[in-house]
Amino acid sequence: MQPILFNIDQLSHCYADGTIALRNVTLTIKQGKKIALLGNNGAGKSTLLLHLNGILRPTNGAIRFKGKEVAYDRKSLLSLRKQVGIVFQDPDSQLFSASVIQDISFGPQNLGLSKEEVLRKVEWAMEQTETTRFKDKPTHFLSLGQKKRVAIAGVLAMDPDIMILDEPTAGLDSYYSKQIMKVLDHIQKQGKTIILSTHDVNLAFEWADELIVMNDGEILCYGDPATVFEQDKLIRKAHLEKPWVMETFQTLVQAKIFPSNESMPKSKEELFEKIKDASSNFKISPSYMQIPILN
Ligand SMILES: Nc1ncnc2c1ncn2[C@@H]1O[C@H](COP(=O)(O)OP(=O)(O)OP(=O)(O)O)[C@@H](O)[C@H]1O
Ligand SMILES: [Mg+2]
Known part of the structure; x- marks a missing residue:
């Protein structure tokens, strides 16, 4: 059982x-998860x-981090923010230094690390986000997607245990979206917790x-992706659609191309693998089983 990082209790x-932006939100967030x-x-x-690293304070309710109620004095916030890094939705709210490398270095420099250690972390973060090429460029001359990657690099370089990313792939082309998600997967495998927001149901x-x-x-529902996306009414209410992998899989189950006990694929690759397996079975099946969709 993973330890609980955040206990959010009746947060408004x-x-x-x-504007009432949060109404009685109650939630627990466990360590090591991808949320x-x-x-x-x-x-x-x-x-x-923004409540999770103390930028906003609850109007009502409370947030406990590792069992202790979040406090808002300077020292407590500094300690919280060393552990919980946040990438804002709008990179212009995050970037403020004259050049890319200065911006990415700012966080680790303030953690009291040696010069060599700061440089190592900054170079690693730039490599992961492919921002090395424009490290000396003023941040205000970057494109939106470049700014977003620099903002992500700045938080990666601080190496926090918990990374919060508000729509990290918005504005990124599909190559960089995949790159960033790979980096997040990589650091989660090393024990970090990642919480991100997104409008991309397929990615989620x-x-x-x-x-x-x-x-x-309010929180409409919470749980593993397949269970959440089963709840048609709720997902429509939140302006979401079923991920295409799930919808295609369910259509193939309904058409009896997959057995009803077939496990749900998570990705395009897993779905295609299942289709290949099913189509190889059809070769030895009676001709009425050779359904045109797989021709
Ligand atoms: N500084 C602010 N002052 C007043 N209202 C605000 C402020 N920031 C956000 N809001 C309001 O709070 C509500 C929640 O906004 P929030 O930005 O948290 O939504 P979101 O789910 O992140 O939306 P999006 O998908 O557009 O990013 C909205 O009604 C918004 O207008
Ligand atoms: Mg938002």
């Missing part, structure tokens, strides 16, 4: 203009994530261990 947040937060625009995803379905679906400041 009301912004200064009276994706889904939900329509304005559902409260960013607001919830394939990548996450657990999904949290939000709507109007």
